[in-house]
Amino acid sequence: MATRGVFTARELGFERATGSGADGARAFGGDVALLVIDVQNDFVPPRGALAVDGGDEIVGNCSEAIVAFERVVFSQDYHPEVRARAKIVRSWSSLVMVTFVYLRNGEARPRRLGRAMRLTSRVTLYLCFAGTQQFCESARGEITVRRGGLGVRDANALAGSLRARHVRVRISCRSILPVARHGGAQGIQRRGGLVQRVL
Amino acid sequence: MVVRKGYNVEVDSYSAFFENDRRSDTGLDEYLKAEKVTRVVVIGLAYDFCVKYTALDARRLGYDVVIISDCCRGVNMPGTMESAEKELAAAGVRVVESLADVASAL
Numbered sequence: 001m002a003t004r005g006v007f008t009a010r011e012l013g014f015e016r017a018t019g020s021g022a023d024g025a026r027a028f029g030g031d032v033a034l035l036v037i038d039v040q041n042d043f044v045p046p047r048g049a050l051a052v053d054g055g056d057e058i059v060g061n062c063s064e065a066i067v068a069f070e071r072v073v074f075s076q077d078y079h080p081e082v083r084a085r086a087k088i089v090r091s092w093s094s095l096v097m098v099t100f101v102y103l104r105n106g107e108a109r110p111r112r113l114g115r116a117m118r119l120t121s122r123v124t125l126y127l128c129f130a131g132t133q134q135f136c137e138s139a140r141g142e143i144t145v146r147r148g149g150l151g152v153r154d155a156n157a158l159a160g161s162l163r164a165r166h167v168r169v170r171i172s173c174r175s176i177l178p179v180a181r182h183g184g185a186q187g188i189q190r191r192g193g194l195v196q197r198v199l
Numbered sequence: 200m201v202v203r204k205g206y207n208v209e210v211d212s213y214s215a216f217f218e219n220d221r222r223s224d225t226g227l228d229e230y231l232k233a234e235k236v237t238r239v240v241v242i243g244l245a246y247d248f249c250v251k252y253t254a255l256d257a258r259r260l261g262y263d264v265v266i267i268s269d270c271c272r273g274v275n276m277p278g279t280m281e282s283a284e285k286e287l288a289a290a291g292v293r294v295v296e297s298l299a300d301v302a303s304a305l
Contacts, residue, residue: 032305033236035227035257037215037243037250044244052245054272061270062242065298071234073227075215075243075253 029070036062036074214252216260228260238263238305242270247279254292264292265304 028034039062045051066072216227231239239262241254250271257264266287273280287294295304 028240028301028305031235031237033231033234033239035215035239035241035243035253037241037253038245039243052272052274055244058242058244058270058272061267061298065240065242065267065270068298069240071236073215073230075227075249 026070027068033071034069038075213249214256216256240265242267246271246273247283251283255290258290266294268294269297
């Protein structure tokens with residue numbers, strides 16, 4: 001399906017989670033912070049480019065932990081390893097990972113593309129953090145991006161810029177859904193832990 | 200807050216605090232110190248790499264650190280899980296089974 005315009009969280013299929021435990025209270029606050037490390041689509045089976053065995057099984061437990069803390073930090077890893085590139089290139093020949101593209105002054109520039117990666121006339125922008133980004137926002141109600149990255153809005157801007165250069169662009173979104181929307185950990189497991197949504 | 204790491208194509212990143220060259224920090228320590236955080240609970244992927252290195256860096260930076268093991272999975276290459284457990288124990292990182300165990304560990 002062709003993609004135009006800016007997508008909202010709702011259009012992407014994400015809605016706000018409750019943002020707190022069943023009783024509305026968070027168990028851990030004060031000088032305690034939860035660090036959620038790299039719970040992102042690329043590390044989750046079955047489709048993650050660098051899937052960790054069982055990575056999908058922890059999403060429910062992580063969700064329960066996230067809503068128990070007042071202060072939560074999420075890390076996301078761009079893991080730009082040659083190994084990852086090779087794997088991705090083999091599987092999706094016309095794909096350019098958002099990992100390798102960044103925005104500066106509103107203009108899209110390929111970022112030091114490896115020998116195996118090149119901008120072709122057809123590009124899929126893979127929003128590898130789209131699900132977790134919405135997940136973070138849902139769980140915390142606030143988000144502070146300290147370093148650049150490609151969110152939905154950026155992706156649309158980038159798509160526009162690439163299209164202006166006569167590149168055919170498709171936006172693909174792999175998503176870990178907020179737990180609250182699908183009945184907690186059991187709901188996640190029922191649905192296979194990972195939902196792919198191609199826009 | 201979201202920390203994006205691994206941004207330098209030439210330098211992969213395992214810890215949420217630093218890029219792997221150990222020179223560039225991600226701003227996480229600064230943020231936590233500003234928020235007067237002294238204790239961190241670490242979860243995620245993968246236990247024997249990014250979780251481990253984040254926890255070890257947190258200890259070096261002076262935080263009390265707890266890992267919840269049922270919120271983690273490891274890559275489990277030969278020896279990496281055993282090595283992670285040893286290094287974490289030696290650094291004083293406490294590893295608990297589940298969220299229910301965190302209160303007593305903090």
